[in-house]
Amino acid sequence: MGALSHYLEEGGIATTGISLIREHTEAIKPPRALWVSFDLGRPFAVPHDAAFQRRVLLALLRLLEAPSGPVLVDYPEQAPHTDADEMEGVACPVSFGGAAEPGDLGAALAREIEEIAPWYDLARQRRGRTTVGASGVSVEDAARIVGSYLNGKASETINGLSAGENLKLAYEDIRAYYFEAAGARPGSARAQEILRWFWFKTAAGRAFAQLQKVCLASRDESAKLFASRSLVPNVIQRELPK
């Protein structure tokens, strides 16, 4: 991000940027940066808290008034805790019977997607939007693509993309579907709890853990690239069985 700042300024455009990793910003020295203590993925911190987002945005824009630079300012506010932060021991608000059909993870994934549908639909209705849809196919078709690959068939493709690209997009949509559904239940859990639920408590988690093994063992470089770089978060990988 800091490199883009330098390049855009070279091109004549003033910039001011959020810094998520302070040490990187200290090294790259962009003209203007506001370090925030929020989670990676949340540069403006708090969903549906317009006042908080506005304060961060104003602090960021005010850096454009600095007479000289580089400027690196620490934003003083922490992201507020939600009620869910205080609920010790809440593993995840969603629980489904995805343990059946252990021999066919693709089928278990498809059935779990059906079970979750009411919560996903509720989330979509409440938010008035969904982030499922990067692949351009339905989540059911995305699950079929994953199931086919797990069963040794890789014939289903989206727009002629490579196996790795297909699987990446299918994964992106399935994961968004689960996370949105999980967020719709009462007493919604923290992002980390939903992440752990997805990987350790659902058929989807088991299917994708298995998919990683299948892809890494395949001869298809695109599938290997997907499995090694864009499938399992580091924080989860350390806990998965080898």
Add this chain to the structure above:
Amino acid sequence: MVRLADLHPADAKAQLDKIPALTGFGRPWVKPPVLSKARIAIVTTAGLHRRGDRPYGPSAKSTDYRVIPGNTPASELVMSHQSVNFDRSGFQEDHNVVFPIDRLSELAREGIIGSVAEYHYAFMGAAPIKELKPKAMELAWLLKKDKVDAVLLSPV
């Protein structure tokens, strides 16, 4: 989050390893007009695009960007970033967590900033940073054509 001391040692080391590549830039400094006259665009590295746009490819060297018109409904925004090591649930709940277009528009209506650009831009944010320069220079030219004075950068 996020000082490196807060991360798992392996993740902190991965972040530290990136630092040598982050040095050696010049000190360009563009002075924008006063905020109340400035036209502002958002550039994010969150891997955002419109539903139906070409998703970001698997190459970590990819430097291509997607255009997000300012009037794009939130329901049309999706994410296909290659990294899985950041939270997406905030964006799923509210696009402004990553792409604060509603807040920026409010500031324009209140006269705190001059105006909001017609077009905003998204990168996938995993490319080697020195390879970004040609696309960034192209973007600067496009931003000038949209009469943009300043950009706010939103990473994930």
